[in-house]
Amino acid sequence: MPETEGIVDYGREEVTGRPEDRGKFRTVSLRNLWASEPYFHNGSITSMEAAIRHELDQSGMPYTDEDLRLITTFIDKSLRDITNLAVRPAKVPSGLEMPIDPPGSR
Numbered sequence: 001m002p003e004t005e006g007i008v009d010y011g012r013e014e015v016t017g018r019p020e021d022r023g024k025f026r027t028v029s030l031r032n033l034w035a036s037e038p039y040f041h042n043g044s045i046t047s048m049e050a051a052i053r054h055e056l057d058q059s060g061m062p063y064t065d066e067d068l069r070l071i072t073t074f075i076d077k078s079l080r081d082i083t084n085l086a087v088r089p090a091k092v093p094s095g096l097e098m099p100i101d102p103p104g105s106r
């Protein structure tokens, strides 16, 4: 689980109170991953390739840079679904305007 300095997050344990649930987080969809940065429960990784590298490192399986490139390309291109993009509201529930991504950040 990627850590963010200064933030402690025990994941599901904070909901169930069970120590065996420490560090458990919901597995999210990889559809339209290109558009859903920053990644992981704490937004600690901003690049799609770095997030996938993190998962491969955690898997314990050996992989090459070419494997990483192919998996990243597959998720980027084949799991891109422009018919089902997330819709950003103009305002958050408090009424504040939604922040705009800086130009070139996508």
Ligand code: HEM
Pocket: 001, 002, 025, 026, 027, 028, 029, 030, 033, 036, 038, 039, 040, 041, 042, 051, 052, 055, 056, 059, 071
């Ligand atoms: C090649 C295999 C895998 C790839 C490419 C992959 C990729 C990813 C990516 C990109 C994320 C971040 C998604 C986001 O935040 O929007 C993620 C999160 C996650 N993955 Fe994987 N994953 C792989 C295998 C696995 C396996 C085998 C497991 C479980 C046994 C797993 C469990 C999770 C969980 C629980 C999260 C959410 C963690 C968090 O939010 O902190 N993944 N995965």
